[in-house]
Amino acid sequence: MKIKINFERLKNEIIELSQIGKDPRGGISRPSFSKPDLKAREWFKDKISIAGLSLRQDGAGNIFGRLEGEGKTIMAGSHLDSVINGGIFDGPAGVLSALESLRAIKENSLKLNKPLEVAAFTDEEGNLVGDFLGVRAFTGSLRREVLENGLTQFGKPLKDILQDTEFSIDSIMQADKQRPDIDAFLELHIEQGQVLETEEKSIGIVDCIAGKNYWVCSFSGRASHAGTTPIELRQDAFLGLADFALKATQYVATQHYGSKVTIGKAHIFPGAFSIVSGRADFSLDFRSTSEESLQAMEIFFLSLAEDISSTRGLKFRYKSIDKTKPVTTPPRLTNLLQEICEKEDYSHMILPSGAGHDAQIMASITDSAMIFIPCTDGISHSPEENIKWEDLEIGANLLLQSLIKLAS
Amino acid sequence: MKIKINFERLKNEIIELSQIGKDPRGGISRPSFSKPDLKAREWFKDKISIAGLSLRQDGAGNIFGRLEGEGKTIMAGSHLDSVINGGIFDGPAGVLSALESLRAIKENSLKLNKPLEVAAFTDEEGNLVGDFLGVRAFTGSLRREVLENGLTQFGKPLKDILQDTEFSIDSIMQADKQRPDIDAFLELHIEQGQVLETEEKSIGIVDCIAGKNYWVCSFSGRASHAGTTPIELRQDAFLGLADFALKATQYVATQHYGSKVTIGKAHIFPGAFSIVSGRADFSLDFRSTSEESLQAMEIFFLSLAEDISSTRGLKFRYKSIDKTKPVTTPPRLTNLLQEICEKEDYSHMILPSGAGHDAQIMASITDSAMIFIPCTDGISHSPEENIKWEDLEIGANLLLQSLIKLAS
Numbered sequence A, B: 001m002k003i004k005i006n007f008e009r010l011k012n013e014i015i016e017l018s019q020i021g022k023d024p025r026g027g028i029s030r031p032s033f034s035k036p037d038l039k040a041r042e043w044f045k046d047k048i049s050i051a052g053l054s055l056r057q058d059g060a061g062n063i064f065g066r067l068e069g070e071g072k073t074i075m076a077g078s079h080l081d082s083v084i085n086g087g088i089f090d091g092p093a094g095v096l097s098a099l100e101s102l103r104a105i106k107e108n109s110l111k112l113n114k115p116l117e118v119a120a121f122t123d124e125e126g127n128l129v130g131d132f133l134g135v136r137a138f139t140g141s142l143r144r145e146v147l148e149n150g151l152t153q154f155g156k157p158l159k160d161i162l163q164d165t166e167f168s169i170d171s172i173m174q175a176d177k178q179r180p181d182i183d184a185f186l187e188l189h190i191e192q193g194q195v196l197e198t199e200e201k202s203i204g205i206v207d208c209i210a211g212k213n214y215w216v217c218s219f220s221g222r223a224s225h226a227g228t229t230p231i232e233l234r235q236d237a238f239l240g241l242a243d244f245a246l247k248a249t250q251y252v253a254t255q256h257y258g259s260k261v262t263i264g265k266a267h268i269f270p271g272a273f274s275i276v277s278g279r280a281d282f283s284l285d286f287r288s289t290s291e292e293s294l295q296a297m298e299i300f301f302l303s304l305a306e307d308i309s310s311t312r313g314l315k316f317r318y319k320s321i322d323k324t325k326p327v328t329t330p331p332r333l334t335n336l337l338q339e340i341c342e343k344e345d346y347s348h349m350i351l352p353s354g355a356g357h358d359a360q361i362m363a364s365i366t367d368s369a370m371i372f373i374p375c376t377d378g379i380s381h382s383p384e385e386n387i388k389w390e391d392l393e394i395g396a397n398l399l400l401q402s403l404i405k406l407a408s
Helices: A007-017 A035-050 A094-108 A133-138 A144-149 A160-162 A169-173 A195-199 A237-255 A291-312 A329-344 A358-362 A389-407 B006-015 B035-050 B094-108 B133-138 B145-148 B158-162 B171-175 B196-200 B237-255 B291-312 B332-342 B359-364 B389-407
Strands: A054-059 A063-067 A072-081 A116-121 A182-190 A203-209 A210-218 A261-262 A268-269 A279-288 A317-325 A348-353 A367-373 B054-057 B063-067 B073-079 B116-121 B183-192 B203-209 B209-218 B260-264 B267-271 B281-286 B317-323 B348-353 B367-373
Touching: A007 A035, A007 A063, A007 A094, A035 A054, A035 A063, A035 A116, A035 A358, A063 A094, A063 B291, A072 A094, A072 A358, A072 A389, A094 A116, A094 A182, A094 A389, A094 B183, A116 A133, A133 A169, A133 A358, A133 B260, A144 A160, A160 A169, A160 A291, A160 B183, A182 A358, A182 B158, A195 A203, A195 A348, A203 A329, A203 A389, A210 A291, A237 A261, A237 A279, A237 A291, A237 B196, A237 B209, A268 B267, A279 A291, A279 B317, A279 B389, A291 A317, A291 B196, A291 B281, A329 A348, A348 A367, A348 B281, A358 A367, A358 B389, A367 B145, B006 B035, B006 B389, B035 B054, B035 B094, B063 B094, B073 B094, B073 B359, B073 B389, B094 B116, B094 B183, B094 B389, B116 B133, B116 B348, B133 B171, B133 B359, B145 B158, B145 B183, B158 B171, B171 B348, B183 B359, B183 B389, B196 B203, B203 B209, B203 B359, B203 B389, B209 B237, B237 B260, B237 B267, B237 B281, B281 B291, B291 B317, B332 B367, B348 B367, B359 B367, B367 B389
Parallel strands: A072 A116, A072 A182, A182 A367, A203 A348, B073 B116, B073 B183, B183 B367, B203 B348
Antiparallel strands: A054 A063, A063 A116, A203 A367, A210 A279, A210 A317, A261 A279, A268 A279, B054 B063, B063 B116, B203 B367, B209 B281, B209 B317, B260 B281, B267 B281
């Protein structure tokens, strides 16, 4: 018997959830452990219970709904939290498609061997103390000092934010169950890019998730008067940053096609009209699906910063604040997804993921794969984030079919 | 009879005044109409009265001390306000040297024909609504709308700051006396650059003050995800700014030697690690002693911004918020200063001023000239601003001799 998800129910649930944490500026703001997030958690737990799945929550606030079976668990999920002023699909599309798949299996009384679980991981977006808090806790790759010392983007320490919840730093650290019983993890997610839309495909099968480096960097020079300091005598920190930004981008674009480098934050000091800048602080985000490219970029950036410093009379400092490795999807999962797409005639393609996802962290403890669906104009992390509903229907049915195959 | 200034008295007064508005971080913070500035004004008015000069204050808070005479007035002065966290010589050196000169003339009962005045102009540093508020009011070149609409750097409108003082927007606008009776204006000031120090000269005779343009500019592009947006599809506003900064600097350094361009402020939006910047706002300060160079720079910058916008898929907007013309010192004043230096064997040279000064604005109503003295390492607008006292002694005596000649 071939079963399908109940698409109207899935669509209605996504719309229902999008009402929790509406931002007056548009879109939603639902960072983990905020009031709207706590409300969304209760809403989701009710859905699990009503579906007749067994509900479990760990000390990091990760929520699981389980359909019992024998042997190793097949898990699917994503996250319910959002960036500030974000969209309604990034995360929920994956969680609710997984819930709907389990519900469809249960309602159709399909007898599978293995247990199935839907998972919603805490703070994938890193509004608190860095990306992937929940899944990192779950997979045992979270360092306690980050929880204790990290300042959240709301200007408060994590423990103050946890005060109004049932969680604590201790409980988060205890979430690590090192579950050796998980056989595979699947995550459906919007692409957050424009490849699928451009190629007119409904499905992207992710063969690799990029590794990512976050650095905080600074050039320091000498603040001086804009009217009296000849250009050739300046030690202008901002010009050092400008030089670095252009050359770093040029290098990655020409030498590591498909890899990325981004300077998304910059602050220059003292920051006045008529003062040559004495210091320029900036963020450096670089990513690649190739470990070799990441290493080459790191070497190049350090040597570039040194060259610029010596030419322009500056000093360069940097600190690495986050680092994830590229993850390759096991062929047994990409092959499975491809076979179903071919059989069901879902338009699809293989592509890498430039963004990080819960699936990337899950790869450290189990076989992990991702299904992408297109999003309009590639826009995400924005109130304008949107999808074509028919793509979600195809994606959710692909997820359902994959879970059935894996659990059989 | 040849008279000299009382150097110990001048030095003591500079040190006395430096105690008013001390900043806990070092240096002084004495923006116009702040509490320390109001205290400094009272201190200065007392000095004028004690010296037996007639005291006058106009509606913009400009303070004058007058030694009566017949015919047109010879005026000398500068300003008492400072930038936040600034030095103790920028401004006060000129005001107190002028006061000391008038005092020396009076104490020595020197009979001169013309009246002499010392002037202290309000807010030369532009902490309120743009540079030169006081001298612009005095010379009739201040626009009322700037006073009414401009937001001060303290985040308040000017009228709120004036509330605690005896001044108002009306009184400032009435300060314009268009005084046709001023025959010449002299300003002694620290160089705020390194030319005199490098050339080992005690005196710089300014033959030209650079004209200055202040623009606020913005590139806008499209904010997008740093992990999923291929480099070649980005519309990265910050990279547009970086490109502009390097090419603008390169152009001025190679095509307009001695002119300056500075980007001292930059803010990029939304300003997150993993978001390609959608907007980059920045300040553009460009200066030259040549009107032709200023015009050429303006044309080049606009065309450069257009090129960059079209190459990088950005939009460029700008607004001119201040513009002063280059001013050439009348030869009768540079010649006079040179003759005295040669006669007295003061080591000196002719040089342009890259910074703007009260003397530049005074040039619109009278013959105006400047005497520079060296400052250590060219540092100014900083707690580390310093001078060699013997240079100030020479400068103040040059000012005294010049005033005597001009008033005779």
